[in-house]
Amino acid sequence: MWDKGTASVFEVIVECAQFTAMWSLFAPGTGGFGGERGPARATAADRGPGTIGAVPTFPTQAALYRLTGDRHHIHIDPEASARIGQSIPILQGLCTLAAATLVMARDRGAHPADLTSLHGRFTGPVVPGDVLELESWPDGAFELRRDGAPVISDAKAVFV
Template sequence: MPIDAAKALAAEPRTGEISWTPKDVLLYHLGIGAGIPATDPDELRYTLESRLHVLPSFATVAGAGSPGVISGLSMPGVEVDLARVLHGGQSLTVHRAIPPEGKATATSRIAAVHDKGNAAVLVLRTDVGDPEGPLWTNDARIFVRGEGGWGGERGPSARLDPPAGEPDLTVERPVREDQALLYRLSGDWNPLHADPEFAKVAGFDRPILHGLCTYGITLKAVVDTLLDGEVGRVRSYDTRFAGVVHPGETLRIRMWRQEGAVRVAVSAVDRGDAPVLADTIVQHA
């Protein structure tokens, strides 16, 4: 079996040093659509180094996106075909504000391996901290088609009860035709997001947007509209990737206020509101 669950879980964590600069943060913000309108003071918080606020989802690419989904596929006990891999979900816990520039230690390991029958799900956990203490924890849920069925534990369901009533706010965010090409410069070089021939091998008629790009676009929308633009209020952010986004489409982002949280659902306007992000929740102060 290409995935040896016992070996993957028993493997020693990988630890490495990562660093980032304001340039990396600015590039990430542009990659998730910040800067429109270019002179809007609210957008300049994301695009001008002299007043830079770091959106917490930057944690998913800090250090040029490593360790990340692709690095998780090189862990001991894991040997899979990249064309069978999809990013199934992502959770982020922010322990304190991410500085615009920093150096930190990232420790990553396979925290769980679930057998979904027709697929396997790997949970890659990365803890990041600096000399002042923990910064953030990322959990990437990696969905590998065709690698289940060995009799392992199915794992918990990521499904939440749908939010009640009409959303408190709905916004739409256009995705640029070149959004995936720009976003991949932050470190996710998977050819699925750029190479039409590779996309066809993976079962798509054309390259798709990174799930983590949609993840960032969505968090920015929540922060900008319901959290008064205050990035420091975000405590955690969890989502399940329910469908693909094609560059050039428009995202519809529905938000429901809850006590200390915002529930979110994201769909593709151009494809009859096809689900994109589901079971999504932003916990906040």
């Protein structure tokens, strides 16, 4: 259990000529937040119903995704995943986000290389082989769910 008063968020920015990648890392036990809480983002309920689609994953997807260099053991070793409270290995978060982005591109008639902006919040685990529910809105906002529970929320994919 962690104390909300002793957590920090670290902002990471990687820039090159082709893209800028930004993400935040939540680190329990590393210090206080300080300051006022910023404005909340619009929730799915505020946007009204979106378009529902499916994002299939396949049982060996985590093993294949390891070829990108993500070799964390929780994604392949049942003993390692059990140590973090997962009964079976979970799919990498970025792999899950990529799978949703490919479906978003297809549904919008865009090529995946036309992606200009992507963000989302990882909120739950995905097991390789799950078929996820994608709810998306015309502005590119989306939420990805597993068995009705969000696994990626506050998400948006923008294509050229």
